[in-house]
Amino acid sequence: MVSPPLALLPLVLLALSMGPPGCDGGNILVFPVDGSHWINMKVLLEELHQRGHRLTVVRASNSVYVPQSSPLYTAVTIDVAGGWEEFFEFIQELIKSLREGHFMHREFANFIYQAHSVWGAALSKFLDDEEKIQSLRDSRFDLVLTDPAIAPGVILAKYLDLPLVLNVRWIQGSEGHFAVAPSPLSYVPVPGSGLTDKMNFFQRVKNVVFYVLVTLQQKILIEPVYSALCKKHIRGGCDINSLLQQADIWLFRSDFIFDFPRPTVPNVIYIGGFQCRAGRPLPAHLEDFVQSAGEHGVVVMSLGSLVGAMPEREAEEIAAVFARLPQKVIWRHKGPRPSALGNNTLVVDWMPQKDLLAHPQTKVFVAHGGTNGLQEAIFYGVPVLGIPLFFDQFDNLVRLERRGAAKVLELAHLSQGFEAGLKEVLGRDGYRRNMRRLSELHRDQPVRPMDRAVFWVEYVMRHKGARHLRIRAYEMPWYAYYGVDVALLLAALAAVPALTAVVLVRLLCCKKTRKDKAKQQ
Structure with missing residues (x-):
């Protein structure tokens, strides 16, 4: 009698000869x-x-x-x-x-x-x-x-x-x-x-x-x-x-x-x-800088691929605020180096944004509100201080602000509001807690x-x-999509009995009136 494993051997060999299942590349x-x-x-x-x-x-x-x-x-x-x-x-x-x-x-x-x-x-x-x-x-x-x-x-x-x-x-x-x-x-x-x-x-x-x-x-x-x-x-x-x-x-x-x-x-x-993925190790110089922040953590700032640098006045104001923070700052900025820049701020032409947001030391993401950056902030659970500039950015940030995971600061109020806004997002646990909640919900998917x-x-x-x-x-034409033709037909059908009743009542009333007049005469 052939044992079960030996009996299955021809099927196994046949399957191997056919190769792994898959589909041709498109x-x-x-x-x-x-x-x-x-x-x-x-x-x-x-x-x-x-x-x-x-x-x-x-x-x-x-x-x-x-x-x-x-x-x-x-x-x-x-x-x-x-x-x-x-x-x-x-x-x-x-x-x-x-x-x-x-x-x-x-x-x-x-x-x-x-x-x-x-x-x-x-x-x-x-x-x-x-x-x-x-x-x-x-x-x-x-x-x-x-x-x-x-x-x-x-x-x-x-x-x-x-x-x-x-x-x-x-x-x-x-x-x-x-x-x-x-x-x-x-x-x-x-x-x-x-x-x-x-x-x-x-x-x-x-x-x-x-x-x-x-x-x-x-x-x-x-x-x-x-x-x-x-x-x-x-x-x-x-x-x-x-x-x-x-x-x-x-x-x-x-x-x-x-x-x-x-x-x-x-x-x-x-x-x-x-586009999000698990965070990867930072380059050695960035990891050393991030770890040097200690318990205060790190602020990451980037205004996306289209805005490499803010105008000079705004850049100086931002640099001065960063210099007063106990946190370390990594700032993607391609313009002239601001004179107010502090020793706690590292200015870079490019940054591994996803890996920085994934790092446990990152406390706040200062961003312009582009869809890519905000989706990454949600994925990694980092609250946002948003400075919207154009296109969809204000609307995007409003969605996170509505959920208590971001604060929106208009560019016109940068001088008065940037430092207060940044300290608010850093200091209130609610922003981080709400963003982490969004991250948990986003990650909880079957696929x-x-x-x-x-x-x-x-x-x-x-x-x-x-x-x-x-x-x-x-x-469908617009009148069919909104049911205008159906509504008109139903209205007409409903109107016919009503109009018929009105006509009959008027006829009966008129007939009665004529009889009454005839009697009076």
């Missing part, structure tokens, strides 16, 4: 947005590359952050007019205006328009190049992965007739949910409003006004750029909102620990904090956000899209 066309958006896109690309997928990245000829050569991907370069020098100069002017207590609304709107116009012109020229387009077609991509804050990647996916996956939080001019999910203005704050999900009557009025302004900005400044592009290159034309709504999967860089709870739809997959992101990218490749997850609302 072929992905990536259209990122430069700057800080590239940072989180690159993290996702590293994971996809590690899992065997082939990547081709469309980059701008003037890109500062997306290199031409990389072991992760093959680059396709689009000629884009202009340069980053003008952008950085504009950012500095914008910071100066905020310092003086006002915002350059007209200049900012013009900047947004110019950014979309430049990319629209660049993509149009690229689509006219038959050789490059044919090369993309011959590559037989499985899908397009793009960040729709700038929308050429969305149009390119439509042009090549490929499934579309969005790595998204912001679309052109607004937050992504407003294009894809029901967004009741009674409790869903509009970007730029600075509101929370708890609004009184006047705040709801303000929210509606902001919604109208944001919608007008999109309709007047942004959509015409892409409509012209669609009219020229897409048969039958298209509009950018419809293309966004046709995306197969939205990998949404947020979650409901960071954001306010709100309605959503099946093809929105939340991956907030996907890592990165694994969730990769699964859905591969899901779209396996099934050639995910159209079955799209809701029908996008294909």
Whole structure:
């Protein structure tokens, strides 16, 4: 009689000969947005590359952050007019205006328009190049992965007739949910409003006004750029909102620990904090500096990838406050070295931000309120003193302030409020306790956000899209979506018996009146 182990031997050998289970690597066309958006896109690309997928990245000829050569991907370069020098100069002017207590609304709107116009012109020229387009077609991509804050990647996916996956939080001019999910203005704050999900009557009025302004900005400044592009290159034309709504999967860089709870739809997959990981050991010189802080701990300050340095006056004020702290400070600052800098402050051009936030000695994170930095602060449980500058940063910080994990300081009040605000966040245990609570909630998930992101990218490749997850609302006219036609029909049906009754009563009354008159005569 053959023993059970020997009986199973042929099956084991057969399984080994077939090799390990797995899936073939996909072929992905990536259209990122430069700057800080590239940072989180690159993290996702590293994971996809590690899992065997082939990547081709469309980059701008003037890109500062997306290199031409990389072991992760093959680059396709689009000629884009202009340069980053003008952008950085504009950012500095914008910071100066905020310092003086006002915002350059007209200049900012013009900047947004110019950014979309430049990319629209660049993509149009690229689509006219038959050789490059044919090369993309011959590559037989499985899908397009793009960040729709700038929308050429969305149009390119439509042009090549490929499934579309969005790595998204912001679309052109607004937050992504407003294009894809029901967004009741009674409790869903509009970007730029600075509101929370708890609004009184006047705040709801303000929210509606902001919604109208944001919608007008999109309709007047942004959509015409892409409509012209669609009219020229897409048969039958298209509009950018419809293309966004046709995306197969939205990998949404947020979650409901960071954001306010709100309605959503099946093809929105939340991956907030996907770029976070366990902390790694610091370089020796940084570890020595951090440990030298003793029981007081360390303050970490960074204003993101776009703002390497504050204007000189603001930098001097910040340096003077840091010099008076018992804590040690690590400050990412690329400008001139402030004269008020103390011996307790280490100024660096670059810092391992995640590893510093993960370090138990780090007590407070002074940040501008970008999504990446705040998600990392939540992951590592570090309270925030926020100095919002532009874009979504104020709204992001309001979300943490609402939960008691951050304090927001407007740039115009920096002189009077920076030291008091910093000492408040350092001194009150509630900030750290609330942030640690958010960290616990964020980490308590059945699947890592990165694994969730990769699964859905591969899901779209396996099934050639995910159209079955799209809701029908996008294909309905507005009167059908809001039930106006149904309400009118029901009102008409209800009105018929009522009108009939009124007519009958009037007839009976008239008949009775005539009889009474006849009797009187």
